Amino acid sequence: MAFAKFPAELQSLIADLPDGSSHLLLETAGTSTSWLAIRYVAAVLKQASPVIIVTWLRSSNFWRQELRKAANIDSDELSKSNKLAIHDDPSLTSAEGLSKWAKELTTLLSSDQQYQNAVLVLDSPDIVLGTVSISADSLLAIVIGLRAVVRSTIILTASDLFSLEANSQTPLRTQQQQFLMTLGHQANLVLSTRVLDTGHAKDVSGVLMISHGGQAAERQTGSDSEYLYQVENNRATSVWKRGADR
Amino acid sequence: MAAEIQHRRTHNLLLINRILSCRDQVSPFTLILDSLQQSGWPLLTKIISRAKISKVHITFVSFETVRKPAQVDDFIPCHGKSHLEVQRLLTTKIQPSRKSLLIFDTLHPLLNQPTFSPAPFLGTLLSPSATIVALVHADVPVTAPANVYAADALTLLRYMATAILTTHSLAHTVARKIARDRSLAEPAFGLETGVDGVVVSAGSNSAVNVVVEMEQRRKSGRSVVEWFVVATTTATGDGELRAMGDLRGRSEDVVLLEDHAAYPKPALDNGREEGEGMDSTFNLGLTEEQRRDREKVVLPYFDAQKEGGGLGGRILYDMGAEDDFDEEEDEI
Structure with missing residues (x-):
């Protein structure tokens, strides 16, 4: 695997996905x-649970490529054995199309026994707020x-x-904030990336x-901490604590 | 002073315990306002477990909880439903004969609906045997009402609530207090920092203890405001708490914020009053003799109040050659 350095406590947080978690x-x-x-995705597949990736922002090709390059996962083979499914462009055109698609996916997932343990990856559903006339509440x-x-x-x-819409409370920004903050309230763990406060650096991505x-949850060791990370061109990603050796 | 604090402690602790246990109808509608710095969820679990002990029927109305929480009797998923549908659904579930507790994990999906009005909605659910506890996320903006002059639904809710519990993070409250004591700018957390990508700061959303700012409104209109630390101890969590030295009163799970071990105490300045602790080249103190002499001095305005005016306090002035004395205006 092309992961140069990954802290063990972070890996255990990632692998710990109890029922109903987010x-x-x-x-x-x-x-x-x-x-x-x-x-x-790699951690979940290792646990032999199926993964469903739904992507609004990136194409399914992107995910296939990244899975192969970064984690050496053959998505085509896994798709055949129903271990991995990648949906892209789920009815971005209308709110009705979106809810129809969601209903179909819900029925599929709840009817099939093999999806009982499935992990769902939603890639940038917030795009919908800007492209379709749908409220944050309906999307949530x-x-x-x-x-x-x-x-x-x-x-x-x-x-x-803050930076995108210089502090003006437009309706879209209100919707975006509703969506983001509500997801934060519903989540068990929040992993946020941002650029370095001190500007750009060659050897740190963020x-x-x-x-x-x-x-x-009541006790989660390894949370409440900050790391630096770097993604290299060959997808080797290292994550390390501030001040620690890489 | 000490007796006053003791009285406040006893009285307010009793009050918060009654609110958390939903006892004696002390607060028929409790509003919990939380933020991503401290979620109100641990407080909700606390209320649920206490209600369970007093054998109250618990109905949990879910807009954002996917699995039924432990100890809850009825779990009603309501996501994607309009407020009229929710209202219809809930009125069928409520039996006025038994003591019941109705919990909402958030009210935002209702607050954002343009036709929603909190008064009729809550009015149909309230009864002498029912208590409503609603969680609302204060940092999630509410969609502005169509009528720009109308108050938004959250403002109305705050007005209607008989008790408002606002949650804060213990780590952040302590950090703010330390900064305040040193007259420094208070640190900012989460969205307050205004940095893209910082939504939840370190020290947020502790599941172990929650700082609660209580505002309880009495029927008379008077409100009681107090800050507490509520420890959400479970069977296993208790031992851990004790090991951390987190709580003073070991058997108590609710203490005043100022009584909490982590909260900075006011500096004891008994020594300074005596003038001993002062680090200066001047002696600002008085000896016993100097104090007695000072007390003997009669100040002019006291002297002037005596019968006949007394002798002190008068202005004695000798006219000089250059003074132009005017008989009508001047007197000596």
Whole structure:
């Protein structure tokens, strides 16, 4: 695997996905959490649970490629054995199309026994708020409906609230904040990435902060800490504590 | 002073315990306002476990909880439903004859609906035997009402609530207090920092203890405000707490914030009053003799109040050659 260095306590947090749990991965304009999502997918597949990736922002090809390059996972083979499914562009055109799609997926997941232990990865559902006329509440209801029928959910979403719309409370920003903060309240663990406060550096891609979500479990060791990380061109990702040796 | 604090302690602790246990109808509608710095979820679990002990029927209305919480009797998923549907669903579930507790894990999906009005909604659910506890996330903005002059639904809820419990993180409250004591700027957490990508700061959402700012409104309109630390101890969590030295009163799970071990105490300055602790080249103290002499001095305004004016306090002035004395205006 192309993971140069990954802290053990972080790995155990990622692998710990009890029934009904939800982890929130936050990215900003300068950072991405897809490398972390790959890490989740690899951990879940190792536990022999099926993974369903639903992506709004990136294409299914992106995920296939990244899975192969970063974690050496052959997505085509896993798709044939129903261990991995990647849905992209789920009816981005209308709110009705979206709820129809969500209903179909919910029925599929709840009817089939093999999906009982499934982990759902939602890649940037917040895109929908800007492209379809749908309220944050309706979208959150769709997410909750999907969460109810799987074991655990990993949600990737943007957390830029300040720089993109210079402090004007537009309706879209209100919706975005509703969506982001509510997901934070529903999450067990929040993993957020941001760019370095001190500017750009050649050997650091960004800061990864692990914090408790609103529904944090009672004891989680390794949370409430901050790491630095770097994603290399060959997808080798190292994560280390501030000040520690790489 | 000490007796006053003791009285406040006894009185307010009794009050919060009654609110948390939903006893004696002390608060028929409790609003819990939380934020991502400290979720109100641990407080909700506390209320559920206490209600379970007093054998109250617990109905949990879920908008964002996917699995039925332990100890809850009825679990009603309501996500994606309109407020009228929710209201219809709940009125069929409520039996006025038994003591019941109705819990909402959030009210936001209802608050954002343009036709929702909290008064009729809660009015149909309240009864002398029912208590409502609703969690609302204060950092999730509410969609502005269509009528720009109307108050939004959250403002109305705050107005209607008989008790408001606002949650804060213990770590953040202590950090703020330490900064305040040193006259430094208070640190910012979470969204307050205004940094993209910082949504939840370190020290947030402790599941072990929660700082609660209570505002209880009496029928008379007077409100009682007090800060507490509520430890959400479970059977195993208790031992851990004790090991951390977190709580003073070991058997108590609710203490005043100022009584909590982690909260900075006011500096004891008895020594300073005596003038001994002062580090200066001046002696600002008085000896016993100096004090007695000072007390003997009669100040002019006391002297002037005596019958006949007394002798002190008068202005004695000798006219000089250059003074122009005017008989009508001046007198000596």
